[in-house]
Amino acid sequence: MSTNPPVAPELADLVAALDRAITGEVDASARRRSEYATDASNYRVPPQVVVFPRSTEDVLAILATARAHKSPVTSRGGGTSVAGNAVGPGIVIDFSRHLNKILEIDPVARTARVQPGVVMSDLQAAAKPHGLRFGPDPSTQARATLAGMIGNNACGPHAVAYGRTVDNTIALDVVDGTGRRYTTSTGAGALDEIPGLADLVRSRLALIRTEFGRFGRQVSGYSLEHLLPEHGTDLAKFLVGTEGTLVTILEATVKLVPIPSSPVLVALGYPDMPAAADAVPAMLAHAPLAIEGLDAKLVDVVRAHKGSDSVPELPPGAGWLLVEVGGETPEAALTSAQAIVADSGTDAARIMPPGPDATAMWQIRADGAGLAGRTATGAQAWPGWEDAAVPPERLGTYLREFEALMDSYGVSGLPYGHFGDGCIHVRVDFPMTDEAGTAQFRAFMLDAARLVASHGGSLSGEHGDGRARGELLPLMYSAEAIAAFEAVKALFDPEDLLNPGVVVRPRAVDDDLRRPHARPLPMLSGSGYSFAHDDGDFTTAVHRCVGVGKCRADLTDAGSFMCPSYLATRDEKDSTRGRARVLQEMANGTLVNGWDAPEVHDSLDLCLSCKACSSDCPAGVDMAQYKSEVLHRSYRGKVRPISHYALGWLPRWARLITSVPGVSALVNAVLGVRPIAKLVLAGGGMDTRRRMVTFADQPFSRWWRKRARDLPRAAAGGAGATRAAPGAARDTAASTTRATAAPGQAPPSGIASGSTEVLLWADSFSEHLDTTGARAMVEVLEQAGYTVRMPEASACCGLTWISTGQLDGARARLRQTMDVLGPYAEAGIPIVGIEPSCTAVLRSDLPDLFPDDPRATALAKGTYTLAELLTAPAPLGPADWAPPELSGLQVIAQPHCHQHAVMGYDADLEVLRRAGAQVSTLGTCCGLAGNFGMEKGHYDVSVAVAEQALLPALREAPEGAVYLADGYSCRTQAQQLAGVTGMQLAQLLRRP
Numbered sequence: 001m002s003t004n005p006p007v008a009p010e011l012a013d014l015v016a017a018l019d020r021a022i023t024g025e026v027d028a029s030a031r032r033r034s035e036y037a038t039d040a041s042n043y044r045v046p047p048q049v050v051v052f053p054r055s056t057e058d059v060l061a062i063l064a065t066a067r068a069h070k071s072p073v074t075s076r077g078g079g080t081s082v083a084g085n086a087v088g089p090g091i092v093i094d095f096s097r098h099l100n101k102i103l104e105i106d107p108v109a110r111t112a113r114v115q116p117g118v119v120m121s122d123l124q125a126a127a128k129p130h131g132l133r134f135g136p137d138p139s140t141q142a143r144a145t146l147a148g149m150i151g152n153n154a155c156g157p158h159a160v161a162y163g164r165t166v167d168n169t170i171a172l173d174v175v176d177g178t179g180r181r182y183t184t185s186t187g188a189g190a191l192d193e194i195p196g197l198a199d200l201v202r203s204r205l206a207l208i209r210t211e212f213g214r215f216g217r218q219v220s221g222y223s224l225e226h227l228l229p230e231h232g233t234d235l236a237k238f239l240v241g242t243e244g245t246l247v248t249i250l251e252a253t254v255k256l257v258p259i260p261s262s263p264v265l266v267a268l269g270y271p272d273m274p275a276a277a278d279a280v281p282a283m284l285a286h287a288p289l290a291i292e293g294l295d296a297k298l299v300d301v302v303r304a305h306k307g308s309d310s311v312p313e314l315p316p317g318a319g320w321l322l323v324e325v326g327g328e329t330p331e332a333a334l335t336s337a338q339a340i341v342a343d344s345g346t347d348a349a350r351i352m353p354p355g356p357d358a359t360a361m362w363q364i365r366a367d368g369a370g371l372a373g374r375t376a377t378g379a380q381a382w383p384g385w386e387d388a389a390v391p392p393e394r395l396g397t398y399l400r401e402f403e404a405l406m407d408s409y410g411v412s413g414l415p416y417g418h419f420g421d422g423c424i425h426v427r428v429d430f431p432m433t434d435e436a437g438t439a440q441f442r443a444f445m446l447d448a449a450r451l452v453a454s455h456g457g458s459l460s461g462e463h464g465d466g467r468a469r470g471e472l473l474p475l476m477y478s479a480e481a482i483a484a485f486e487a488v489k490a491l492f493d494p495e496d497l498l499n500p501g502v503v504v505r506p507r508a509v510d511d512d513l514r515r516p517h518a519r520p521l522p523m524l525s526g527s528g529y530s531f532a533h534d535d536g537d538f539t540t541a542v543h544r545c546v547g548v549g550k551c552r553a554d555l556t557d558a559g560s561f562m563c564p565s566y567l568a569t570r571d572e573k574d575s576t577r578g579r580a581r582v583l584q585e586m587a588n589g590t591l592v593n594g595w596d597a598p599e600v601h602d603s604l605d606l607c608l609s610c611k612a613c614s615s616d617c618p619a620g621v622d623m624a625q626y627k628s629e630v631l632h633r634s635y636r637g638k639v640r641p642i643s644h645y646a647l648g649w650l651p652r653w654a655r656l657i658t659s660v661p662g663v664s665a666l667v668n669a670v671l672g673v674r675p676i677a678k679l680v681l682a683g684g685g686m687d688t689r690r691r692m693v694t695f696a697d698q699p700f701s702r703w704w705r706k707r708a709r710d711l712p713r714a715a716a717g718g719a720g721a722t723r724a725a726p727g728a729a730r731d732t733a734a735s736t737t738r739a740t741a742a743p744g745q746a747p748p749s750g751i752a753s754g755s756t757e758v759l760l761w762a763d764s765f766s767e768h769l770d771t772t773g774a775r776a777m778v779e780v781l782e783q784a785g786y787t788v789r790m791p792e793a794s795a796c797c798g799l800t801w802i803s804t805g806q807l808d809g810a811r812a813r814l815r816q817t818m819d820v821l822g823p824y825a826e827a828g829i830p831i832v833g834i835e836p837s838c839t840a841v842l843r844s845d846l847p848d849l850f851p852d853d854p855r856a857t858a859l860a861k862g863t864y865t866l867a868e869l870l871t872a873p874a875p876l877g878p879a880d881w882a883p884p885e886l887s888g889l890q891v892i893a894q895p896h897c898h899q900h901a902v903m904g905y906d907a908d909l910e911v912l913r914r915a916g917a918q919v920s921t922l923g924t925c926c927g928l929a930g931n932f933g934m935e936k937g938h939y940d941v942s943v944a945v946a947e948q949a950l951l952p953a954l955r956e957a958p959e960g961a962v963y964l965a966d967g968y969s970c971r972t973q974a975q976q977l978a979g980v981t982g983m984q985l986a987q988l989l990r991r992p
Contacts, residue, residue, distance in 0.1 A: 011048050014069045018091075021061035024054040024098060031599035034585035034592055035578040036076065036092045037514075040547030042382055042432070043084035043467045044514035046591055047074065047092040054098045056250050063175055063248060066091055072500050075244040077117055077145025079572070080549045082383040083466025084512070085152060085243045088499055093248075096145050097570060102126050103251070110256045111170060116147030116249045121553070132256040135162025138462070139365060142553035147249040152464040153219050153241030157290040157324075157365065160420035161260075164216070164462070166223065166240040168255040174239065174247035177493025181250070184236035191227065191235060196491050201227045204484055211481050217389035217421045217461040221473055221503065222246075222485050243464045244499040246492035260289055260326035264333040265358040266340050269317025269348030273415055274403075276319040278396035280419050282343045283323055286336060290324040291420030292365055297376045298414040302364050305371060305620065307904075311364065312357035315348035321419060322361055365416070367618035372414040372427045373546045374620070378533065380543065381413055381427035384468045384509070385445055388452045389423040389461025398455050399424065405451060409444050423461030427546075432515040442510040449475040470506025515543060518587040528632050528807045529625055530851045539587040542626060544619045545580030551613060552577065556923035556949055561612030561900050564925040568944035569606070576613045576623050579603045583626060595633040604630060606941055608929035609803050610897035611840070624803075625848070631805020640804075646684030647931035648804035650693075651764035651796050657695045658768045664695035687939040691976055693769055700762045700771040704778070704790050756875060757787045759824045759831045761863070763838035764796050765968040773966070773984035774834050777866055780986045781832065784870060784881040789829070795820040797841040803930045811849055814856075817842075822855035825862035830876060832864055834986075836899035836966050837930065839865055844902045865899070865966075866986055867907035884991050887916035889962060892953050894922045894974075894982070896967030897929060908966075908985060915989070922949040926965070928973035946977055954978045964988060 011028065018026045028049040037046040048071070053059045066073045074088030077096050086092075095117035102123060104113040107130035112123060120141040124133050137156040138144055144154065150172070155164045162168065175181045182193040191198040201208065205228070212218070213225030219241055226237035239247055270276040273295050283291050296318040303311050314320060323340050327333030334351070341349045352358040364371075375381050390398045399415065406412055406428065413426040430444065431437035449459055449472040459469040459476055474482055489496070489504040501507040521538035523530050534541040551563040552575050566575040573579075582603040585592040592599045604627045614622035635644070646653075658664045671677045671692040678688040758781060766774040781788050795817040798810030821831055821842075833839030842863045850856040864872070871877060891912060895905040905921070912919050925945055927933055933942030943951075954963060954974060963982045965971045971982035 014065070014071055014091075015049055017065045017069065018049065018051055018062065021065050022051065022053060022058040024058045025052040027051075029599070030591045031573070031582055031602055034582045034599065035572045035603075036079075036094070037087065037585065037591070038547060038581060039076070039079045039081045039084065039086040040383070040549065041082050041084035041087070041466060041468060042384055042514060043087055043512045044517070044588070045084075045087040045089055045512050047088065048090055050092045050094060052094050052097045056099075059093065059099070059248065059250060060175065060181070062091065062093060064179065066497060067177075067179060067495070070495065070497070072497050073248070074499050075116070075147065075151070075248055077148030078119065078140065078143040078549055078552060079547065079577075080140040080144050081148065081152060081463065081466060082386050082547075083460065083463050083468040085464050085466035085499070085502060086148070087467075088501070090497075094572070095147060100145070105130065105132075105256075107132060111253055112256055113251065113253045114146050115251060116145065118146045120144050120146060120149060127256050128259065130256075131259055133259050134254060135159070135168050135257045136165050139367075140549065142555060143549045146252055146254065150240050150249060150252060151242070151244050153223070153462060155217070155418065155421065155423070155462040157292050157418055159216075159418065159462075160284070160291055161287070161289040162257055164219075166226070166237050168257075169236050169240050169252065170255055171253040172236045172239055172247075172249055173251035174249055176247045177495060177498045184234075184239065186232045186234045186236070188233065190233045193235075194491050197227075197488070200484070200487055200491065204480075207478075207480050207484065211477060214456060215389075215391045215422070215458075217418075217423050218458040219389070219461055219463075220459040220465050220469065221477055221481065222488055224484065224488075241464060243466065243502050245489065245503050246498065248498065261328065262330040262333045263289060263324050263326045263354060264330075264337040265352040265361060266321075266323040266325065266337045267314055267350045267352065267361070268321040268323065268341070268344045268346050269315035270319045270321070270346055271317065273319035274396045274399040276317075276321050277399050277419055279321060279345045280392045280395055280422075282345065283321065283340060284392065284420060286325065286340050286343070288323050288325050288340065288420065290322070291418070292322040293416055293419035293424075294320045294322060294364065295415050298372060298416050299364070300376055301371050301374060301414060302367075305618075306615075310360065312352070312360050313350065315350045317346075317348050322365070367550075371618045372416065372425070373544070373618070375412050375414060375429045379429040380432075380540070381429045382432055382441075382515075383427050383546070384430075384441065385426065385428060385448045386468070387417070387423055387425055387461045387463045388448070388457060388459055389421060390452060390455040390457035392420065392422040394455045394457070395419060395422045395424075398452070398457065401451055402448070405444070405447060409440060411440075411444070418461070421461065422457070432513065433518075434516060438510050438513055438516050441513075442508075445469075445472065445509050446475070452476075465506070466502055467507050467512060468509060470501070470503050471509050473503070473506070514584065514588075518543065518584060519589060521587055524633070527636075527811070529629050529848050532848060532851045538626070538629060541622075542580050542583040542587065544621050545577055545584070545617075546619055547577055548618060549575075549577055550617060551575045555616075559921070559923045560616045561610060561897055561924050562616035563613060564608055564610060564927065564929075564945040564948065565606040565941060567924070567948055568941050573603060574606045576617060576621055579607060579623055579626075580621055583630070595630055600630060601634070606938070608897070608925055608927075608932045608945070610925045610929050611844075611901040612897055612925065614844075615901040625845075628802050628805045628807060632807040635805060636808070640806075641685055642683070643685030643931065643935045644804040644806065646686065647934055648800045648806050648809075650800050650931075651768070654695060654764060654768035655794070658699050661698065664697055668694045682936075685936055686934045687936050689939050690934055693972070696768055696771045698771075700767045700774045701790065701794070703771060703775065707778075756785065756878075757789055757829055758869065759789045759791060759821070759829050761791065761795060761821060761831050761833055763799075763833065763835040765838070766834040767794065770968060770971070773986050776984065776986035776990045777832070777834055779991075780866065780989045783991055784878040786878070791820045791824070793820050797838045797846075799838050799841050800931060802841065802845060807849070810845075814841075814846055814849060818846075818850070818853065818855040818859065821859055825858040826855065828862070830864055830869060831859070831862055832866060832869055834866075834966075835968055836865065836896035836903070837969070839863060840898035840902035865903055865907065867911045868903065871907045871910050883911055883915035883989055885916060886912070886988070889917045890958050890960065891917045891919045891988075892922065892957050892961055892963050893919050894926055894950060894963070894965040894967070894970045896965070896970055897925045899966070911985070911989070920953065922953055924949045926950045926967070926970040926973040928969040930969055933969075933973065942973075943977060946973055950974065951978055954980050962988065
């Protein structure tokens with residue numbers, strides 16, 4: 001099946017030929033080409049067409065068609081290559097979509113046979129029941145494919161113990177550039193499949209023995225040492241690391257190793273990173289599983305991005321070694337860890353057994369590529385000189401000289417990496433937005449290459465040369481070695497069709513750079529988002545995406561919510577990264593033109609606006625915000641889709657319906673008639689398989705006023721009393737956060753004398769649609785000793801306007817909300833939100849929409865969830881409140897996406913822990929996500945997202961379990977798809 005827009009005749013012939021030749025998808029659309037125009041590197045090379053083979057026969061047909069049409073071919077797996085190895089002109093083959101099966105695991109031989117698109121973490125999961133694993137484990141293992149790892153000779157932290165990918169590759173089924181297919185072998189005759197290769201090796205034995213294989217992380221260039229007779233003449237190992245320039249991999253057989261038991265992590269602190277590197281040789285003598293380096297600047301970025309609790313306690317220092325050791329028993333591993341400490345040369349040490357702290361430390365390493373994409377000052381940092389390596393004994397000296405080199409250029413980076421192998425990862429804040437910046441980038445790369453060569457190092461230690469370092473190879477190798485590379489390429493791929501411009505006849509390091517060609521898209525004055533963290537520029541914001549690809553990984557078991565639509569469709573279009581690439585192309589203006597371009601809206605269509613990427617993406621991409629801005633600019637002053645009015649204005653309709661007593665009951669009854677409901681749904685741009693929302697019998701505020709009249713007035717200013725807003729004509733002392741009973745009188749029932757005041761903010765959902773949680777929250781707050789107050793006027797956060805990109809309307813509502821709630825926040829009265837998504841607006845969107853309004857800042861700081869308030873230290877939190885006893889209660893907890901992204905769910909879990917409940921926390925979106933699942937065309941994806949966690953959990957829930965969901969959309973999804981009524985935290989905590 002193809003997507004074939006009008007193209008030049010020669011391209012049309014190629015696309016048509018591919019269409020005829022394969023059963024998989026062929027897509028030459030501008031949107032698809034945009035998604036695949038770049039990988040995780042600095043480079044942009046739009047392909048002519050992207051293909052998704054469904055079988056090995058498809059791959060063979062694609063390659064034959066490419067040869068017939070003289071079209072270049074680039075193989076791509078997870079697209080996580082940071083050197084530009086996975087982008088190219090002509091045809092890009094995506095192996096990850098369909099050719100991702102584990103064909104065989106042999107636990108006796110300890111081998112696995114896999115298709116090229118198998119994700120490494122899937123192989124690990126399949127091997128684990130046999131007590132086995134694949135040794136190398138790059139930080140991108142949850143989305144990197146095995147063929148990609150083979151192409152780049154990936155390593156990861158545990159290469160110290162298990163070697164590189166090359167050391168774990170047994171055999172490859174490949175096709176070279178001439179169309180020859182063969183399975184690699186070793187020993188005499190292994191090179192006979194490629195005429196001339198044996199002669200090439202025999203004629204260059206001295207060159208190969210002196211320039212290649214000098215140390216473990218010499219990855220740059222072609223690893224000719226594996227063709228030496230003393231190394232077994234191993235063709236498979238030679239082809240590892242050739243970056244798709246010589247062959248296309250059809251299948252691979254790899255080695256598995258036993259899973260280490262009871263690994264222990266040792267954190268060692270040093271004055272700086274070079275001092276930590278100096279200690280590495282002594283650590284290697286203990287045969288550790290991994291030796292990683294962390295810099296204090298990177299740790300500070302982690303704390304700033306994810307909070308101080310995200311980093312476990314580290315020993316004193318500004319540079320750390322993380323040394324993992326194993327053993328036959330936990331005691332043996334601990335003994336090895338203590339020996340490491342004794343030889344470390346530092347007294348700053350901490351031993352971490354398997355557990356949350358060790359896991360958190362490894363997570364910092366896993367997120368390093370994304371987190372290091374911003375320097376400590378927040379500047380964008382870029383790959384390029386990303387993974388150079390030197391012999392470990394030279395590492396400390398190299399780091400000192402490299403830091404001096406950065407200082408001389410006035411740039412900085414956050415170094416970290418595989419210190420045990422001498423491999424350093426760093427992204428540098430080159431000013432890449434103009435010609436001067438790219439000239440500086442080029443000069444730096446040349447000087448850095450000379451520096452690493454002077455230490456006998458390698459330009460690349462695990463990511464390959466790609467477009468970033470191919471031009472620099474003559475600074476590392478002799479002219480004879482470069483000529484050998486060219487001769488090898490001529491034997492395998494004489495037409496130069498396989499990944500051209502890489503390794504042999506490479507493109508210049510400053511050719512094809514993506515960022516300098518992107519136009520600025522500054523914020524609209526007084527309208528839309530400010531993008532304050534990105535210099536007020538939408539282009540800078542979308543270039544936060546550096547292509548790490550974490551959005552393609554299924555990390556729901558680890559509590560990640562990103563990216564639900566991609567997990568439902570497995571289409572790059574629906575990943576956060578794919579959407580960012582299309583928006584970057586919009587900024588470039590070549591393939592995609594304008595805010596209202598169909599490619600942009602097609603790309604954003606299945607974005608749930610869940611905001612998970614804003615917290616789960618290590619680069620801080622916020623696609624929900626970008627989508628809102630795009631819709632805002634696309635439709636500003638124009639007629640919008642009907643769903644924007646039906647769903648985007650839902651609070652307006654709800655207020656009108658519930659404002660007159662009796663009307664909501666009538667409307668609910670009418671809309672309860674299914675044929676009528678379907679007509680209304682269809683007319684409003686919604687899916688007719690959905691059910692209409694129901695409206696509250698009376699607004700929450702009306703219930704509140706009636707309750708206030710009915711409550712005893714024995715206490716001055718007691719619970720339920722309507723009180724003047726801060727700043728009104730009254731004594732300023734009234735703004736104190738304490739309210740006491742009148743002299744000689746007892747406080748009203750349930751209110752503690754001297755209780756703390758809080759303002760309960762009823763959002764539009766809690767006010768007009770489902771008021772039960774709001775009523776329960778009043779009771780819980782009073783039982784916790786608070787005096788509950790209500791604002792004097794309604795305050796809508798504009799969430800539905802934001803999600804539909806009606807930002808002028810959202811700003812109008814938020815101005816009113818600041819007028820109503822701002823005085824309370826400025827007076828120090830805590831504001832408690834009910835609906836998590838609305839609370840998140842005040843905490844996140846409000847300050848970005850109004851960056852210069854102090855009320856926005858005050859509201860962001862002074863608004864809390866119920867759980868945050870109840871777990872806060874006194875005097876903000878209650879002094880002596882305890883939750884009701886919930887021991888034995890099974891709770892299926894669905895954190896709202898926006899709460900997960902903005903406030904987090906830890907406080908809720910802490911309340912439930914104190915109550916004794918047994919909690920299962922769902923790790924992804926419910927699938928409804930505000931208006932998304934209601935809109936026509938989204939129902940199937942909405943259900944597929946719900947099937948990722950929510951619906952299976954509800955089906956498997958034990959009898960009597962409670963579905964806990966503070967989010968209105970989460971409860972609606974569970975009710976409509978599973979017939980399960982959800983409960984809010986306040987309802988669960990309310991005492992009878």
